[in-house]
Amino acid sequence: MMTVNFTWGTQKIGSNLGFGGCLTDGLFLHIKFYISCEISDSLTIKGELGASEKGMNDEAMNIKIQTLFNAAIVILSWVTLPLLGSKNIKRFLPASIFILLVEIVHAWIGKKQRWWVFYNKPKSFLFGEVPFQIGPFLAISMWILKWTYGKFIRFILLNGVINALFAYPFTYLATKFRYYTLVRFSNFQFFLYFFSKAFLLYGVQYLIENHKVKEKLKSLF
Template identity: 45%
Template sequence: MRPSKLILYAMMILPWLTVPFLGKKTIKRFLPASLFMSSVVWVEGHIARNKRWWFFYEKIVPKAIGEFPLIVGVFLIGTLWILRFTYGKFIRFIILNLIVDSFFTFVVVEWFQKLKVATLVRINKIQLSLLFLLKSMLLYGFQFIIEKTKFIKE
């Protein structure tokens, strides 16, 4: 197996090993927002493929978008962890997202390019960072609406 494919498998499977440490209450509370954002990123992946914002050299599932392992692994589970530690503390949420997103944009993307996993094509790192920031705001807003809706129903 090529190293690039092994990396994608690891990014899909390893985050799931942390799920038992989240706790049932956290999963129940934040899973809807996490699934919503994973769906948004799925749609974004299709748009990115059509617009050639980035390109994945490897795919785990041949007919799926290249982002599939990142969406069902790192992104889905990472979103649960970020919400667990930061929801209700907006400044902490923004700071943690900026750190994680910047690490991905400026470190992981470079690493992906060197290892021929993926590369940016028609989008630069600043634009990618802004895209991450926009998705972070959408995530927080969606969770806020869920929390308010639950409050009204109780």
């Protein structure tokens, strides 16, 4: 959050100075306000980064527990995939793999920019982000396509609900248990980070389906 501090000075605006004096004081206050905003914003960012670095030195989640948790979310996610059926896996896997690759690149950028930070091994992409990506992110993408593809409004609403649950209550718990915390991202920005990918996922699946239809039509003639 950006904080702004500025002072009015000892002299009242416009007192015995006339209209020109008011403009001068007004311009002075505007410049002082702008400089204060810039300094405060810079200090806020530095404070956030400093807090995240300090958090790395505090007591984090037990690393063995996090290792088990990472393994569990991947295994449990993959266990659900056969329930999709081989036909649906073949149908929805290409688009899901594509959006997974987009997410991996996006998360790599996010890690470099410190949009969030993991308490254990904060510099390890493999230990932090990858279990989420190859586990829940991939599986949920495929399940949502199975349940809602062809019904765009339902697809967007379901994505919105799931992304909101992850960005707000899950992230709150993750911070509380010292798993990861947001640094340069707000919860709403974190929500948008995931939600924006829903439109791309649906668009890619649409292109794949449309291409298959065209291929079938060509085979008929």
